[in-house]
Amino acid sequence: MFFQQLINGLSLGALYGLIAVGYTVVYGIVKLINFAHGEIFMSGAFGALTVYLLMGSPAHVSTLFGLCVMLPLMMIGGIIAAVGIALLMERLAYRPLRDAPRLAPLISAIGVSISLQEIFRLFYGRIPGFPDAHAAIRFPDVAGISGVSVRIGGVDVQMSAIFTLAALAVCTAFLWFFINRTRSGRAMIATSQDPATASLMGIDVDRVIMIAFALGAALAAVAGVAHGLRYSNIDFRMGFTAGLKAFTAAVLGGIGNINGAVVGGLVLGVVEAMATTYIPGQFGGSAWKDVWAFVILILVLVFRPQGLLGSKVVDRA
């Protein structure tokens, strides 16, 4: 039972971690909490579904086709949708407010969040052959992952959980390499520490900001696909709760700290799984599962606002 819940919590946490990285990378560069990031995650799931529909909704395919053709194409579709929308959002809703008081882009973010939800709700089903998006839509099964589990250490582990954990591992490794070993990565580090001075070094800060949004969106899209595979359903509201929980994970790990976002996500997922399983009586069970994330958020903000891995730094004015 414990091991089962641990795996469950870790894979759920990997999902939060993938989304949380987007909050933290963008915050690290522009000091903005992008509250529309949950909708980027949702766009990723819809992008993957779109590719599946454009492929003609292939059913009863082989595992090889599912894992080597369908899944990669769906992920690419999700990433293109999420990155495209994120870049558009940065250009139209945030860049014009770059020098405005901090409250302005925050309100803009909430506006973008609601707009994106409504755009998917109202218009996705209008495309010929596409399902109506007013309610939950069934996410396509991918042969080799959906409904398949393997037995590890005496418990059944869903392939979708393994996929999510593997995706987190690969994305984190890629991100580490990108930030620490590439020219653009060095530019990101410098910009996060001091944007004005970074620009005096010859760094195009606008470009760095776009890269930050794009990276966060790509990881959120991967999470969107993982979410679809895990729950077999997606809907236009899915970004709201997942986004808030991932934001909690980012704060828990220390906002601005990429490793922190991953650790925060995993911790949050495990806490949620354990709390729903082991807390007895009226506060136990899945009815309360969404509460624990926010209890943690409040506890962190009160007792350790810099997060688990964040260092105490004075906020630059």
Added chain:
Amino acid sequence: MAPMLEVKDLVVAYGRVRAVKGISFTIDEGQIVCLLGTNGAGKSTTLRTISGLLRPESGSILFEGEPIGGLKPHKIVAKGIAQSPEGRRIFPEMSVEDNLRLGAYSRRDSQVDDDLGKIFELFPILGERRRQRAGLFSGGEQQMLAIGRAMMSRPRLLMLDEPSMGLSPLMTTTIMRTIEQLRRDGVTILLVEQNAQAALTLADHGYVLEVGQIMYDDAGSALLDDDRIRRTYLGAA
């Protein structure tokens, strides 16, 4: 010969407050030109505008005959203007070497390592401590790093904002000697200073700013003997 940098009727405002109210000056290639003035005179604002961190409200900035006013900072670095900003603004979490390499960010040639060697020749202390975190350094060493970092972009015009700020007299002398050395190596220099004595000793020409306007200008040596300068900046009775 046309000047290297020509600033004409430059006006810069923060919101509705004008910090620079129509100034004009020129710098010839190979010169050291100094902007003098008290806090709030508009010296840093002028440098920040030339660097592209601020947009001019009106007026023009020509570098080697080409208008650069309003370009983004990274484009201006690529044109050959570097700035060592006020307060040095080194990246404290990064090593000395990483700071210097960031200075060369705009370059794609293969001579960055050679230039790194040249900076370590100019400032041996930086070479000895190249792997150390820059935030641990003294003010003078950080100033050396800030100048070295600006030089890593191979600028033709180097702008230095208050390089002597907070430094001991001895360290100030070291920094001023370095600036002279850089000029001998062929770099044109725009120097902003409150330390008038040190700056005017070096400068070919000085401009005196007060509340966003140039009040007067003259050769550096002439300004050193100017009564107005002596009263305001050198503490003479």
